[in-house]
Amino acid sequence: MIRVALIGCGAMGEIVARDVYPAVDATLAAVVDPDADRAASVARHTGAHAYGTLAEALAGERIDAVDIRVPHRLHARVALEAVGHGRHVLVEKPLATSLGDAREIVAAAEAAGVVLAVAENYPHLRAVLDARRLLAEGRIGRTLAVRAIRAYRLDGVWARGWRESDGILLDQGTHQASLIRQLGGPVAAVSAARFRDTVTLTLRLESGVVAQSLLTWHSPGPWDQAEASVVGTGGRLDVVVDYEGHGGGCVTWTPDGPRRQTGENYYDSHRSIVDDWLDAVRAGAEPRVPGREGLKDLEVVMAAAASLDAQGAVIPVGEQ
Ligand SMILES: NC(=O)c1ccc[n+]([C@@H]2O[C@H](COP(=O)([O-])OP(=O)(O)OC[C@H]3O[C@@H](n4cnc5c(N)ncnc54)[C@H](O)[C@@H]3O)[C@@H](O)[C@H]2O)c1
The missing domain is CATH 3.40.50.720 (NAD(P)-binding Rossmann-like Domain)
Structure with missing residues (x-):
């Protein structure tokens, strides 16, 4: 044991x-x-x-x-x-x-x-694993864009002084980098913008696809939130994350109508x-998620931090 x-x-x-x-x-x-x-x-x-x-x-x-x-x-x-x-x-x-x-x-x-x-967490969520399989099978055609969001309210046991002083980019940014890399592949360059403690990222993926990410601590209730959407030539795929119940899962939208694969709670991923x-x-x-993959997520975050320091300049990932 x-x-x-x-x-x-x-x-x-x-x-x-x-x-x-x-x-x-x-x-x-x-x-x-x-x-x-x-x-x-x-x-x-x-x-x-x-x-x-x-x-x-x-x-x-x-x-x-x-x-x-x-x-x-x-x-x-x-x-x-x-x-x-x-x-x-x-x-x-x-x-x-x-x-x-x-x-x-x-x-x-x-x-x-x-x-x-x-x-x-995201590489362990069934919704993300299903999404990767469906994307590889071509369920929504070729990927055109990826959009991700991490939005909840920083309160209760999560409101810690050290977390607020580290900032949302360091606290939540690797989650977003991980999710976008799972769905769209490696990230080549990032540009970031911030208003107060809310941050947006524009990511250029190595495939040429553009991804967007929003990180905010000012959204009440994150449950049943589509934390990522992938738009393809043949439809759309949503990764829905449920923090309260078991309604999370992967949903695809094609001309044939929506198809859902649901039944998980975010905390199961722990x-x-x-x-x-x-x-x-x-x-x-x-x-x-070995150390080297965690390092790749952090490289995206550090490129975004460099972009914030450089008024939104596009910063190549992995060159810091
Ligand atoms: N993956 C997720 O979904 C998720 C969610 C929340 C937090 N986290 C991560 O978990 C970690 C902890 O976050 P938290 O919200 O529990 O913070 P917290 O402030 O509630 O707890 C941190 C604890 O570490 C203790 N500590 C400080 N120095 C220590 C030391 N040298 N040795 C042992 N313990 C020490 C503190 O006394 C405190 O009890 C962070 O890295 C955070 O990013 C991950």
């Missing part, structure tokens, strides 16, 4: 400790948070032992793999520490807050021969992410 240390017992750490680990084939051996109350509260519900640091957890338990759910600016430090001790790593998005750190993590994991997975990582560890195989 793979023994996991969960690092970070905040909102996300609590969700995976409560909803994911009891259902997967692994033992949650340690939960780590410098906030002793948070660590103790998550430990109480899981049976894991609580620690204040990863080093203490590694000294106190046999740990095979480390699941990192801490604020963005700590991802690199904790991931490098875990990889440095030869442990497999699952790290939340974004992989890191700089491309230098992200490349260092990827190189360190490859050198250590450990599995490095990034917790990007279990798929952990299952996929554990399967990769057991098999010594690549996870669905």
Whole structure:
């Protein structure tokens, strides 16, 4: 049985400790948070032992793999520490807050021969997997355009000072890059614009297709939202994401009428992410979103950030 240390017992750490680990084939051996109350509260519900640091957890338990759910600016430090001790790593998005750190993590994991997975949700959503299959089968013809949106209200457990100061582009941008890359392929260049903390991106894909993305924290109720649409020569495809119920799925619109494949909830993807990582560890195989793919998503975000600094200039991806 793979023994996991969960690092970070905040909102996300609590969700995976409560909803994911009891259902997967692994033992949650340690939960780590410098906030002793948070660590103790998550430990109480899981049976894991609580620690204040990863080093203490590694000294106190046999740990095979480390699941990192801490604020963005700590991802690199904790991931490098875990990889440095030869442990497999699952790290939340974004992989890191700089491309230098992200490349260092990827190189360190490859050198250590450990599995490095990034917790990007969209590649695990059935709606996105269905969309990729239908696009490949030509259900809506040749792709002409991709449009994606990440719109919800930053409140409740998600309203954190560190998140607001990192900004929506760093917090949500890799999700959008991941989704657009899943549906339209590699991104060649980006131009970005911002009004207050709402950001729009125009992405030129390597195929020549143009994609647009809107990221905002000022939309009440994200449920049943078409988070992406692909327009093709023969119709349209929508990726609908449901955060409340099980109405998410892929919908195609062609002259024959709409066809729906539905039945999932966004939060199911958190279990798929952990299952996929554990399967990769057991098999010594690549996870669905390995570090190198997380790095590609971050390259899009960093090109967008450079574009914001350059008043919307078109910035090639991967050259920062
Ligand atoms: N994939 C998704 O859908 C999704 C959704 C929400 C959050 N996230 C990601 O999860 C991560 C955490 O976000 P959150 O909303 O849970 O934040 P949070 O602020 O609620 O929790 C972070 C926790 O990390 C703890 N922490 C700080 N330094 C630490 C350290 N050195 N070692 C261990 N713990 C430490 C804090 O005390 C806090 O309890 C972020 O990377 C965020 O982007 C992903």
